[in-house]
Amino acid sequence: MTYQKKEINTIKRGAKRASYDKELIHGILDAANLCFVSFLFEGKAFVQPISYGRKDETLYMHGSLQNRMTTAILEADEVCINVTLLDGMILTRSAFHHSVNYRSVVIFGKAHELKTNEEKLIGLETIINHFVPERWNHCRKPNDNELKATRVIAIDITTASAKIKHTPPGDNVEDLDLDFWAGTFPIKTICEMPFADEKINASTPIPEHVLNYYKKYKNGF
Amino acid sequence: MTYQKKEINTIKRGAKRASYDKELIHGILDAANLCFVSFLFEGKAFVQPISYGRKDETLYMHGSLQNRMTTAILEADEVCINVTLLDGMILTRSAFHHSVNYRSVVIFGKAHELKTNEEKLIGLETIINHFVPERWNHCRKPNDNELKATRVIAIDITTASAKIKHTPPGDNVEDLDLDFWAGTFPIKTICEMPFADEKINASTPIPEHVLNYYKKYKNGF
Numbered sequence: 001m002t003y004q005k006k007e008i009n010t011i012k013r014g015a016k017r018a019s020y021d022k023e024l025i026h027g028i029l030d031a032a033n034l035c036f037v038s039f040l041f042e043g044k045a046f047v048q049p050i051s052y053g054r055k056d057e058t059l060y061m062h063g064s065l066q067n068r069m070t071t072a073i074l075e076a077d078e079v080c081i082n083v084t085l086l087d088g089m090i091l092t093r094s095a096f097h098h099s100v101n102y103r104s105v106v107i108f109g110k111a112h113e114l115k116t117n118e119e120k121l122i123g124l125e126t127i128i129n130h131f132v133p134e135r136w137n138h139c140r141k142p143n144d145n146e147l148k149a150t151r152v153i154a155i156d157i158t159t160a161s162a163k164i165k166h167t168p169p170g171d172n173v174e175d176l177d178l179d180f181w182a183g184t185f186p187i188k189t190i191c192e193m194p195f196a197d198e199k200i201n202a203s204t205p206i207p208e209h210v211l212n213y214y215k216k217y218k219n220g221f
Numbered sequence: 222m223t224y225q226k227k228e229i230n231t232i233k234r235g236a237k238r239a240s241y242d243k244e245l246i247h248g249i250l251d252a253a254n255l256c257f258v259s260f261l262f263e264g265k266a267f268v269q270p271i272s273y274g275r276k277d278e279t280l281y282m283h284g285s286l287q288n289r290m291t292t293a294i295l296e297a298d299e300v301c302i303n304v305t306l307l308d309g310m311i312l313t314r315s316a317f318h319h320s321v322n323y324r325s326v327v328i329f330g331k332a333h334e335l336k337t338n339e340e341k342l343i344g345l346e347t348i349i350n351h352f353v354p355e356r357w358n359h360c361r362k363p364n365d366n367e368l369k370a371t372r373v374i375a376i377d378i379t380t381a382s383a384k385i386k387h388t389p390p391g392d393n394v395e396d397l398d399l400d401f402w403a404g405t406f407p408i409k410t411i412c413e414m415p416f417a418d419e420k421i422n423a424s425t426p427i428p429e430h431v432l433n434y435y436k437k438y439k440n441g442f
Contacts, residue, residue, distance in 0.1 A: 036257040038268035045266040047259035049305045084270045094361040128316050139401050140315040169418040180360050181428045182418040189410040197390040197403040207402045
């Protein structure tokens with residue numbers, strides 16, 4: 001299954017690195033922790049990072065009731081969101097060909113606000129279980145006051161694209177014999193061994209869902 | 222020295238985590254590899270990641286001549302850029318207080334294009350030396366054709382703000398005795414030991430400026 005190639009999401013530069021594959025795009029969205037949301041405010045473009053969760057073709061986010069960013073994207077016809085994982089830095093013999101390796105996704109979608117507690121809880125469960133799988137069943141659920149103070153929004157993905165680059169140094173042939181070093185720095189974002197809140201008894205074991213997250217991502221998201 | 226607090230960059234929510242200190246903001250900009258640039262295209266807000274370099278109060282970026290993003294930000298009165306380093310994930314007893322630890326900077330600036338080769342070279346040197354310090358002196362400089370094919374832009378910072386959160390789990394007092402685990406996942410973005418391009422003789426030592434970068438960031442940017 002692929003996302004539809006429209007004018008807005010068709011990658012022109014570096015098209016051979018582009019993908020519209022849903023599974024691949026969902027995989028990048030599910031591995032990352034933060035997305036970068038662009039929005040209009042008083043006629044100018046702004047960008048802000050935020051946590052999120054994905055379920056099927058919907059991204060969920062939450063914020064306070066007065067949050068400027070969620071207000072702006074609820075008003076927009078279409079919202080544009082980027083998620084990028086940096087995987088490497090490529091040093092080439094020429095300054096010109098230095099580059100990065102990455103997995104990057106752009107999402108276009110339409111936002112709406114979840115109004116009932118039932119809807120909000122589905123959104124928040126998705127966000128918390130994106131944060132750490134199974135976490136929702138291992139924490140206290142939001143109460144009525146917390147739900148009232150939280151705006152939860154859903155962004156239905158209308159279309160999307162990914163751009164992935166995992167290549168070695170790409171110098172011109174005539175530069176290969178220059179006396180400059182070329183190579184790759186692998187870059188990883190990792191989670192380290194979690195540690196308990198100081199108010200938790202030190203002998204309490206770290207729960208399995210937390211350890212599973214550590215094992216899954218200790219070598220990189 | 223601090224950035225001026227204007228309406229546009231004053232942080233209202235979480236103001237105690239806000240900073241306008243130039244040294245702190247420059248430090249975050251210098252540690253990160255990618256920034257997220259928002260721009261207007263056909264009346265909509267978009268966001269895109271890009272490499273950059275900082276020198277004093279200017280960010281430099283480069284792209285192809287037809288690049289949509291640089292074209293848009295050159296036309297904008299003001300451009301908004303975010304740089305975020307994720308430092309931790311905070312698991313609390315309540316779903317409501319889950320959060321992340323981070324260092325995040327928002328820059329507002331005015332972009333202009335560098336036209337002469339001399340200006341472009343200053344911009345590109347800044348970008349390459351941001352990528353890996355001293356790299357510019359250890360690679361082939363751009364030739365006239367490469368300079369002609371590259372658009373280099375400078376964004377003079379007009380104002381900026383940082384938001385930094387490095388806090389332990391912050392549950393409500395009445396939740397502390399709940400039988401749910403709470404704790405912190407440290408998150409780090411690291412660079413691993415670099416490896417040479419396959420066309421480089423395996424006995425060639427990795428140059429010092431590359432090893433210095435590895436030593437500086439192997440435990441996190």
